[in-house]
Amino acid sequence: MPTWVRAMLKIEKLNFAYGDLKVLWDVDLEVHEGEIVTVVGANGAGKSTTLKNISRLVTPTSGSITFQGRDLGKMQPHHVVEAGLVQVPEGRRIFPEMTVMENLRMGSYVKATRPDRQKNIDWVFELFPRLREREKQLGGTMSGGEQQMLAIARGLMANPKVLLLDEPSLGLSPLLVKNIFDIITGINKQGVTILLVEQNVYQSLRIAHRAYVMETGRVVLTGTGEELLNNDHIKKAFLGM
Ligand SMILES: Nc1ncnc2c1ncn2[C@@H]1O[C@H](COP(=O)(O)OP(=O)(O)OP(=O)(O)O)[C@@H](O)[C@H]1O
Ligand SMILES: [Mg+2]
16 A cells, blocks of 8 residues: 555544553554554553544544544434444444344444445355354354354444454354454455554454554554564564464
8 A cells, every 4th residue: 555545544643542541642543444453462552542533432532533534523323324434343342132134234234325225235244154044043042152253243333434453362162263354355345444442463464465563652663564474573472473
């Protein structure tokens, strides 16, 4: 990706605190159209908090976040979704008492996406055939991996331009982990830009065009996925090499 491409999502000098506890320090991060960008870092580094600031679930102390030139600081969370920034939260928060199909339909609650509902259902069933087989099953009775698929599929129902994924591989078996990363790559190839937060450093750097490393609320390293996979600090700190 050439550096002259204008950032689609741009975070500049983002600072954030939960009450008195400051957790983000001058975070700078950019996502360009068509990219898979990964943020890696240890537990508590501030990865999920960064995504929450982007989705406007919390309000930054200072700094700016713009999406396609628009200031997200002035938007309500549902306006952020309407603009095309859709977050799949950590811990696959699906609706357990609703069927798979009902969960998917909830994903297209934004009015503008409703005309695309059927097309999107066909699309996510193609990506996740398992969901089609289990269309009438209650979300809460699906396996962990199936719930993760459903959470991603529900996000796709909102016509994302950028999909924000928080730890999609968490708690999945090794085979399913590979599967999820292949699916993320596939979704990206179909034109959805991806911002991925992950603890599976190896797999997520492998599929990333670019990546950022966070430590205790700061971005400490950035580069292409390949550069970071070969970086000595990353190898020692995250890959056990
Ligand atoms: N609602 C909250 N209130 C107070 N502190 C919080 C809250 N949510 C997160 N924190 C703190 O903010 C810091 C960053 O948390 P965050 O969830 O962003 O980390 P993370 O990088 O996503 O970690 P993990 O990999 O464990 O998900 C942590 O020290 C955490 O304890
Ligand atoms: Mg997190």
